[in-house]
Amino acid sequence: MDRIPILKLGRALLVTVQVDMHDRLAMALEEDLSAKIVTTGARGVLIDISGLEIVDSFMGRMLDTIAAVSRLLDADTVVVGMRPAVAITLVELGLSLNGVKTALDVDRGMALITGDYGHASEGSEDLEDSDDRGEG
Amino acid sequence: MATILSSILEAHDGEVLAQWLVALKASGGTGGGRIKEGELQTQCRHFLDALRQALATAKNSDGNIQGAAFEDVRELLADVSRSRAAQGFSPTETASFVFSLKQPLFERLRQELGGDTARIVDESWQATQVLDQLGLYTTEIHQKSREDIVARQQAEIAELSTPVVKLWHGILALPLIGTLDSARTQVVMENLLQSIVDQGAEIAIIDITGVPTVDTLVAQHLLKTIAAARLMGADCIVSGIRPQIAQTMVHLGVELNVVSKASLADAFALALQRTGRTVVRSKLAGTLAART
Missing domain, CATH: 1.10.490 (Globin-like)
Structure with missing residues (x-):
């Protein structure tokens, strides 16, 4: 079965969704990602969904679940590159992904995770805290 | 015959x-x-x-x-x-x-x-x-x-009445004029989100000075727009809430859980601050002379 590749980039994991996700793929991603966070000790997860054109309620819930799982494993999730149509669909479905951080593109998402980004002060503070704990 | x-x-x-x-x-x-x-x-x-x-x-x-x-x-x-x-x-x-x-x-x-x-x-x-x-x-x-x-004219007005203005690099303004119904919200949302992508904006200021009334429905439409913009990775600031409208909203129990400012200028100042910029007066004497 197809798998979505998970790349390690510094202390973060980068997941780029370039194909249309179907349900089993999304579930496999959740498993792979949680395992990878533990093995690499990543502090942040960047999910790039700029290639995703179609979402349904399941996919929206999946993003929420992945974020919740990552948070439990002490990694921040940032969803980046959402298309306008996808955003509208999710809002109309009533899924505003309140537990997930968002950014416009991978660059800004990475800045949000590494914390050197001016306006993302909230995110950077969280990250520094978790960094301290991680080293200890 | x-x-x-x-x-x-x-x-x-x-x-x-x-x-x-x-x-x-x-x-x-x-x-x-x-x-x-x-x-x-x-x-x-x-x-x-x-x-x-x-x-x-x-x-x-x-x-x-x-x-x-x-x-x-x-x-x-x-x-x-x-x-x-x-x-x-x-x-x-x-x-x-x-x-x-x-x-x-x-x-x-x-x-x-x-x-x-x-x-x-x-x-x-x-x-x-x-x-x-x-x-x-x-x-x-x-x-x-x-x-x-x-x-045809209605369609044209709908198109014209939802401009998205670039205030600064990464800061957009969306001056809303007229009542927000479902159809217009759709147009507004699409315009705003597309502009966010095109210009890589981080902050969008929604100015509702020109919105005559804000009832629960309009508030819901506003919240939807804000949620969609947030999903794209842009923060929204609501500005231009007139005193009567603020009172009406409170009486109706409408809650906009977003940052709101009284005027567009205040919202813009906040947006500049959040993106790490400050406004400095360069020629003190010149501006004073111009004012008097």
Whole structure:
């Protein structure tokens, strides 16, 4: 079965969704990602969904679940590159992904995770805290 | 039945046309000179021709104009009516194109049939039936074309009334004007999200100074827009909430759980601050002098 590749980039994991996700793929991603966070000790997860054109309620819930799982494993999730149509669909479905951080593109998402980004002060503070704990 | 009418139209073509034109001008069917003499004559002549043929070929005498025989007449009238509507004629002015034909036609009937009163009444009734229906048809088409124009203008207003303005690098403003309904919210949302992508904006300021009322529905639409923008990775600031509106919202129990500022300037200042910028006055003396 197809798998979505998970790349390690510094202390973060980068997941780029370039194909249309179907349900089993999304579930496999959740498993792979949680395992990878533990093995690499990543502090942040960047999910790039700029290639995703179609979402349904399941996919929206999946993003929420992945974020919740990552948070439990002490990694921040940032969803980046959402298309306008996808955003509208999710809002109309009533899924505003309140537990997930968002950014416009991978660059800004990475800045949000590494914390050197001016306006993302909230995110950077969280990250520094978790960094301290991680080293200890 | 209608053969007498069609034969009249055939024999006295020119006179009827001339009298009709006079009646048309008298009844205001020219719209105060908005239509050219030559154009009007051509339209009238074509209409008379088409009417004559229709009357000659129509089989039954019930004066129904929906049949195949009247197809040319209907088409011609529709064209005339549409062009009148586009030129801004009132329904009365448009309908008098047909109705002003009655007088010359009845005149002619009386002359043709002499003292046969019963027949005159009969024929007049037939002619009235046909002309009334044609007149109503004209009005209907006129109305329809006006409605088309209104619908098109509404679409244009919807398009125009939702501009997305770039205030600074990465800072967008969305001045909303008019009531937000579902259809407009959709347009607003799409415009805003597309602009966020195109310009890589991080902050969008939604200014609702021009929104007359904010009820629960409007608030919900606003929240939807804000949620969608957040999903794309942009923060929203709401500005321009007028005092009365703020009171109404609180009384209604509407809660906008977003950062809001009283004026667009305040919101812009906050946006600049969040993106790590400050506004500094460069020439103190110059600005003071300009102010006094």
